[in-house]
Amino acid sequence: MSEKDTKGRFSGIELEGEKTFEFVIDEFSPISSMTIIQAEDVPAGPLDPKEIALDPAARDSEVEAGSQVFRQLAAPKLPELSKENRAKLLMQSPNRLYFYWSVKNNPFQTLNRAIGNKTNSYVLVSKLVNLNSGREELNPIDADGSYWFNVDANSEYQAEIGFYAANRTYIRVMFSNKVQTPRKNPSPRAASTAEWAVSANKFAQVLDVAGFSQDAFDVALAGDDWDVSEKATEIAFSHFTGGVEDRTTGIESGEIRFVMLALASGATLESLRWRISPSLFAILQQSSANLNIENALVALQDQFDFDADEIIEEEISPAVFGASLINFPRTLKRMRNLTKINPVSSSDRPICATG
């Protein structure tokens, strides 16, 4: 859905049990100034046209001697972005989205007409909604700008612009398009037909020969029974963090195992900040007292059968010749014998909620 889909004028909408409104803002004067919220990463922005006003190849004499058209084209400048309602969400990576927006006319004037002097308690906000989990993130914003969101992989998101006031009805102004973040590890699902079905152990070998040894290790670890491995992961993580089990709802179990294995191999939590979902990072931050190599190892080995010396050490992706920036996968320093890893489903070790 885009800003074009924003319709109606103060039509009440029930969304996820929450009373909201949406309206089109037009026929009003432009916004003069509002609270400016600094985005986490401020875009560098285009080069100032004044700084590169003339084509470097165009010597002054050439420009002076050129026609009006020549001079016009020798000093390119970006047009003013027209005053429009914009709300565009773009995917940068499984854990990061870029949102840019602008509001055509002063939304506060419209709001003021509708609710009078109660306007003062409202602020304009961006709201990012995880459409799978229902989680929301609100940030006060200016009438136009951009923002980077840290998000979960394998989830659908939509951003919106609206008015927020504590203990009052949230009022929606416009929606962005929807964006699906990709998963960042193998699918848990094998094909259902016999011709293409592949066991976890076999698929781990397939990943290994493809150079994705870290994913291979995890697939072998998780085994064929997805429900069992999900539960084992949940328990291991709960023991590791000393928390309750339901906090990981919506976080992929592969990512949880990755984090625990990385911490067990000596990685620091900070080094994982931009590589894992923000919700998982937040849980780990809250449990920082428990985060050490030994705890991670004990929690994992209690639920998964593998040797301590098989813990992952990640290799840095090599640089490449030439001008390209090619992606290489996460790999292990030492090749593992994948057949040594006993998936949960075939392990003799009982899955034990109490460890």
Place this chain on the structure above:
Amino acid sequence: MPVGYFSLILHAHLPFVRHPEYPAFLEEDWLFEAITEVYLPIIFILQNLHEAGVKPRLAMNVSPPLCEMLADELLQSRYTRHLEKLLELAEKELRRTEDEDVEFQDVAGMYVENLTASLDLWNIKYKRNLVNAFRELQEEGVLEIITCGATHGFLPLISTAEARRAQVHVAVNNYRKHFGRNPRGIWLPECAYEQGVEDLLKDAGIEYFISDTHAILYGDPRPRYGVHAPVICPNGTAVFARDVETSQQVWSAEVGYPGNAVYREFYRDIGWDLPLDYLKPYLGSDGARKHLGLKYHRITGRDVPQQNKQPYIPALAREKVAENAAHFIGERIIQAYKLRETFEGHPPLVVSPYDAELFGHWWFEGPQFIDFFFRKLYFDQSEIEAISPGDFLDSGLPIQVQQPTASSWGESGYYKVWLNDKNSWMYPYQHDAEKKMTDLADRYAEPTGLELRILNQMGRELLLAQSSDWAFQIYQGTTVEYSSRRFQSHIHRFDLLATGLETENPDIELLSEIENRDNIFAEIDYRIFRTQ
């Protein structure tokens, strides 16, 4: 049946750089260097292999902007002058190294020999048009030429379905113009994929695309044969994904072949070594030093400072490249047996895509590697067969249905290189232009002749602004000013044209000048941007 199949895929692309408004322009050297160092040698080698009965077989993307530049008379004429000057410099160097720098005499002789041969090939054999040479190689069964996005636009970051469709359909029409048939495959710009792209491709009659490894490995359901067999999307479009092992063997700066000590050092160039007065006739009008393409040193060692590099010895490098090609084939045989065992008898396919410019420009000995590779593949073994992706589809081997996942082949595997703090400012302008293009294409159902010219030129400007090369170079920090300027120029020109159209006050002189400069896609029809 061989133990395994191998598909070499070369991606030949440069952004459209053509500046008729100046007598010479530094960035046009990108094309000229690539012609001398990459395209001419590769064409020559493949033609020789074919004539020798060696039956080389590979796929190659010759991107639409590259085709348009190779077929452009102005650039052909400028390249001829460039090559003649370079040969003149090489001959001057041959004389100079007789008296001084004697240790470089052999290499100077090699350049004279190579450049003389290149000039003959360019003028006489290929008649200054390499598109025809590529076309001939396709007709001879050597190349399966595939297309790309019209201007290498990063499809997932294009905001409208119409603008995405235009990138694909303009490319396909351009391919027909240059190669006289429909393309079977496409190199998705930057291998950037998200769900839904396959529908655009199918609509344009494209059978397959190239993706990065994790598009398939992380796809759903799990691919039984990993990346060593293609998959087909639910809509029937096939996907061939990159093999990591072969990427690293050739491309890695740490373990890749090009880093060998005997190979030519890229960064040590006479443009930086010799006195300015001596070089002046071969530099740009600003007289600034630049790479001239004549390099006399070998890599020598990874940590050896530039000033301590040893002289390049072509015969040593040739021995090493033959050895590397043999090693590469040996590794493919080992890999094929291992994969076949893992796959319980199913024949594996290793897909190895590379930037074509790696072979010859960055890795000077790269074209020789291709030469030795195909010769040894033909004469020295029978386990591996070189095929194209189209050949694999024709083989009738069953293919698993799978939904690939969003990905690109760039750093970190997603879209970070093309969307980050340094270049995110570009997208609101690009997206506005995309929306405006469709609005105007819808509105002008029956344009006058002048309106048609304006709308077609607006389409060209939008496509040129979308080129992923600008965002890439801004992120990478190379030619940031030129790339920013190019993006701003195309958006500016688009805006000037749109304003003239909408106010019914077009500036015909301005239109003619823009048409003259940005003359890509003469065949374009703006109606491709209409809402469907």
